[in-house]
Structure formats: C-alpha cells, structure tokens
Amino acid sequence: MISNELQRQTPPNKPPVLSGSPDMSTPISIPPTPTYIIGHKNPDADAICSAIAYAALKEAKGELGYAPARCGNSNARIDTILTRFHQPLPIYLSDVTPRVRDVMVRDVISVCQTATCAEALELIDEHDVRILPVLSEDHRVIGSVSIFQLGSFFVPHMREPREMRKVFSSLAHISRALKARTIHMERADHAEELFVRVGAMDVKSFGKVSAGEGVPLEKTIIIVGDRRDIQIRSIELGVRALVVTGNLPIDEEIVQAAKRAGVSVMVSPLDSATTAWVIRSATTLERLVDRKFASLSADIRLGDLRKKLATSTVAAYMVVNDEGKLLGILSKTDVLKPIKTRLVLVDHNEMSQAVSGADQVTIAEIIDHHRLGSLNTQQPILFINEPVGSTCTIIADLFRREGLVPSPDIAGIMMSGIISDTLHLNSPTTTEKDGVMLNWLSKIASVNSRELANEIFSSGSVILANPPDKVIRSDFKIYEEDGVRFAVSQIEELGFGNFWQHSRDLSKALQNLRNEEGLLFACVLITDINTQNSLLLVKGEEEFINRISYPSVQKDEIFDMPGIVSRKKQLIPYIGGILKEMHTYGVMPAPGSASGPFDKPAA
Numbered sequence: 001m002i003s004n005e006l007q008r009q010t011p012p013n014k015p016p017v018l019s020g021s022p023d024m025s026t027p028i029s030i031p032p033t034p035t036y037i038i039g040h041k042n043p044d045a046d047a048i049c050s051a052i053a054y055a056a057l058k059e060a061k062g063e064l065g066y067a068p069a070r071c072g073n074s075n076a077r078i079d080t081i082l083t084r085f086h087q088p089l090p091i092y093l094s095d096v097t098p099r100v101r102d103v104m105v106r107d108v109i110s111v112c113q114t115a116t117c118a119e120a121l122e123l124i125d126e127h128d129v130r131i132l133p134v135l136s137e138d139h140r141v142i143g144s145v146s147i148f149q150l151g152s153f154f155v156p157h158m159r160e161p162r163e164m165r166k167v168f169s170s171l172a173h174i175s176r177a178l179k180a181r182t183i184h185m186e187r188a189d190h191a192e193e194l195f196v197r198v199g200a201m202d203v204k205s206f207g208k209v210s211a212g213e214g215v216p217l218e219k220t221i222i223i224v225g226d227r228r229d230i231q232i233r234s235i236e237l238g239v240r241a242l243v244v245t246g247n248l249p250i251d252e253e254i255v256q257a258a259k260r261a262g263v264s265v266m267v268s269p270l271d272s273a274t275t276a277w278v279i280r281s282a283t284t285l286e287r288l289v290d291r292k293f294a295s296l297s298a299d300i301r302l303g304d305l306r307k308k309l310a311t312s313t314v315a316a317y318m319v320v321n322d323e324g325k326l327l328g329i330l331s332k333t334d335v336l337k338p339i340k341t342r343l344v345l346v347d348h349n350e351m352s353q354a355v356s357g358a359d360q361v362t363i364a365e366i367i368d369h370h371r372l373g374s375l376n377t378q379q380p381i382l383f384i385n386e387p388v389g390s391t392c393t394i395i396a397d398l399f400r401r402e403g404l405v406p407s408p409d410i411a412g413i414m415m416s417g418i419i420s421d422t423l424h425l426n427s428p429t430t431t432e433k434d435g436v437m438l439n440w441l442s443k444i445a446s447v448n449s450r451e452l453a454n455e456i457f458s459s460g461s462v463i464l465a466n467p468p469d470k471v472i473r474s475d476f477k478i479y480e481e482d483g484v485r486f487a488v489s490q491i492e493e494l495g496f497g498n499f500w501q502h503s504r505d506l507s508k509a510l511q512n513l514r515n516e517e518g519l520l521f522a523c524v525l526i527t528d529i530n531t532q533n534s535l536l537l538v539k540g541e542e543e544f545i546n547r548i549s550y551p552s553v554q555k556d557e558i559f560d561m562p563g564i565v566s567r568k569k570q571l572i573p574y575i576g577g578i579l580k581e582m583h584t585y586g587v588m589p590a591p592g593s594a595s596g597p598f599d600k601p602a603a
C-alpha cells in the first residue's frame, strides 16, 4: 500500500473508529470504484446489452466488483429491451478522467475544533499521523493542527513565561482532562482564557506575584495541595478556580466559602506538577488551529493539478465538497499513485468512441466486433475481437464455453443485442455463429426471436420521437483516419416515410453537427428494416461528396444505397476507399488548415 506521507490510510483491519467520541470525526465516505463495463458513446442496443450481459457473466464466474455502465442516453429501443427483460439502465458515466477523488486519502483522521490538545495528541500518537484536519461541528474544514504546532505550544518559552501558563478551555474540559471530582462549578462550559499557578509560595506573597505578572485573579486557576491558608486566600481574592491535588480532602467550611464567593473547586487525582501539565493540555484546538489551509474540489482533473503542485509548497490539500466539508486529503505523492479506475470496453475499441478520459485510465479488457482502431494499452490485456454480428454473440459464446447458463432475462438481453445489430440476422455482418447463439439463447429465455425482433423494431421511430439534432446524434460515431475526422450516424426505420417528412431539418442538423465537431463530412445512413435498403444523407467537402458513386436522389445530399444496411461492414469500407482516393489525388484538405468547418474546434 502506498501511504500518504502525512496521513496514512488506516489499515483495513483497523476501522477509523472515532464516532464514539463527540469531539472526533471521520470524513464523509465515498464507496470505492468498481470496474465499469462500458459500451461506446451514443450507445446502441448492443452496447448496452453487451455491458449488462458481460457483467452477468463476470458475476456467474464469481468475479466481483464489475458494474455495467454507459456513456450516453438511452433511446426508445433500449428502453423497450430493458423493460422487457427487467434490467435497470446501466450507470451513466460522462467522463472517467482521473480526478482528485480517485487518488486522495479518504480515511482521514480528523478532529473537531472543540477537542483538546490532549485528545489531538492522542489521535496523532495512535494513528501515527503528522497533521490533523480540524473540523467544525458540522464537518466543515477550518484548518489543521500539526504535531509541530502542538509541540511548540508545550515547549517552554523562556522569554514569555506567561505563555507557558496560559490555557484556553472551559472548566468542564479541564475537569474531564484531569478526571477530577468536581466540588462546585460556576459557568462550567464557558470557554475562556485562563492562567495556571501552583500555590507553592507563602500565603503573604501570594497576591503580589499574580499582580506583578499582570494576570487578573478572575483568570487564575490555583493548583494547591492541602494548604488551608492558600485555599482560603485564593477564595478571598476571587480566583476563577481552585484545583486541589492528590485526591486530598477539603474542609466543608472552605467548600461553603467557595460557593458564596462563586469560586469553582475540583479535586484532581494527580500531583501538582502533573495536574498543571494536564490542565494546559486541556486547551481546546480553536486557539491553536492553523487557519491557513489549501483546499481543492474532489472533481479537479489530476492533469490540471500536476503543474500547480509542481510549484506549490503546500504539503497537503484538504479535499472538500461544495459546503466545505472534508472528503479527503491530498498530498503531492498521492498524485503519483496509479489510477484505480478500470474499464472493460465492450462493442468498441476506438478511443474516439470511448467514454471521455478512457485514455487516462486502465483498460482491463476489450470485447468487440468492430475494426481495430489505434488503441494502445500499458499492460497486456484480454482482447477479444471477433468478426461476428454483435458483441452479445461473443458474450453468449463465452457463457457457453464456460459451461454457464445465463438467466432467462440475461439471455433475452443478449438476444436483443444480436437482433438489433444484425437486423434479426439479415445484415451482411451476420455470421453463422450469430444464428447459433440466437437459437441457444432463445431456448433459455423461452422467447421467440421473430416476435422479439418485431417488438424491438416497432419500438418507436427515432425520427418521430426526437428533435433533428438528437436524431442525428442518437447513434453516431466519430472516426479518425489519417488525421481526418468524420461522423457516420445510422437510423433504422420502418419505411422511409418519416425520413422524407423531416429530411430538410435533418439536413440542417447534420450541417450543424459537422461545424460543431469540425468534420470533413458527416452523414446519416437511414435504413429501412422492412426492405433492407438505405438512404445516405451527407454534408461535407465537395471533393468527398462528388466521389460518392451511388445514385443521387436529391442533389449532392441524399443518395440511394440499395442493399446497404451495415455501417461497419459496408459503408465504412466504402468511405475508406473514397478517402484513399482523395489522398492519392492530393485533394484532401490538410488537418488543421484554416479552411473553415474542417478544423477541429478549440477545446
């Protein structure tokens, strides 16, 4: 375990049990992160279903700590599938960029400002830490105390002997620290500045010494043994409190006199020297707190923080929430810790399609059926890439190979992924294995695949259910090839009627998307599930559009693509061919050239 140089993490077998005392506090806890199984941005049914199914496979294999996730919104089709097979929508992760919360020390030993030096020292000793955050009663950070500060409080200051006798506390705290027997108390909970004096001198010199030091008697605590004369004189002079040491008895007469004079009296079980020391240690932290502290939000990206830390002299940052409450502590060494966030990518392998920040965390596994992108990993990983019709086919096969049978609902989820991605085994991406798996799953789920396909495909038209910009983005992927960025969306519809009704608005939305993302071109493949034909709506560089060889239905914008239903297997390779041709002829606009919408907008 890498330990913080200032605040070590409490060992797991030793929970930070401070809740028993009202003066101690533990920070608000955040659960540790699981490994997220996550599909691509703008998830389609296969991305969601494969994440759920793979998490179920992990659980069936007894591997714990995996959770299905998504990095985009659901849609009508996904909702239909999840409801049909009783699955909750996976957790939404918008960004996994490593942040302060991922590396900060969470189990921080902290102390409340009303605690005493003695209590703080005990915590420092017990937990072997050098600095304690000091919190208000409602968990807000007000500063810190270090062992150095506490030490210098107790070290003698020869030039200012008065300081050595000062204590800021309440009589109640003092009595508690001494484990004293209280005889009479006046304003026990009042926090005040007091000065300790041992009544060792002769009774005649007693009053003069105090006056000479400029310490008012009503701020003086007298520590004394069974010296009646000093006890009586102290009461007469009106000191704040009288502490009788060594558990010695007190005359009833003196007790009555103290009550009349309003002087508090307690009996300490300790000798005079020790009593004086313990009273000073009852000083509450309020007066000792170093209120200059550096704080950070848990959401700050580590990438943004590294520069700042390199030039900073701050040893430790308090990590606080919006209300200033303590969540953890961060020191320079914490920033060097390995990031614990782990992802299993399903249904994609290109970073441009993965959740934001995926390139800065550990990719533990990839299960996919798409072309290989340019992905690098730090370590060797499990990478299954199989040219089948859907990621759910691969996961169903993994279940079978492990000799495991998914639950009927999980089988239904995998059927849905296969049906959706292969257009019920009709897409040219379909392989024999997709059919075999769909059949196997159908028996486990007791669901007829044709009926399920009808349910899934009739679950609402994306075009009718969403505004044009959402339609364009509902299932869109950005690709990068030789420094060229382009987007390809796909919509499945029953017939082209809805599309023709909204084609103008969709065209505008597509142009906006192209401008916003700085793309060479953006296009949408509208596929009719009934006839297995598609239309392509495209906005982009003339040099690109002119090279599309399919018949144009609407000038330079909409093309007829009979028999084209797969973005991955048919359209992307076709586009790749055009891009290659453009490179060959040298008509590709250079990335980063100031030619308008092709430029990637500044982040």
Ligand SMILES: [Mn+2]
Binding pocket: 046, 047, 347, 369, 389, 390, 391, 421
């Ligand atoms: Mn897929």
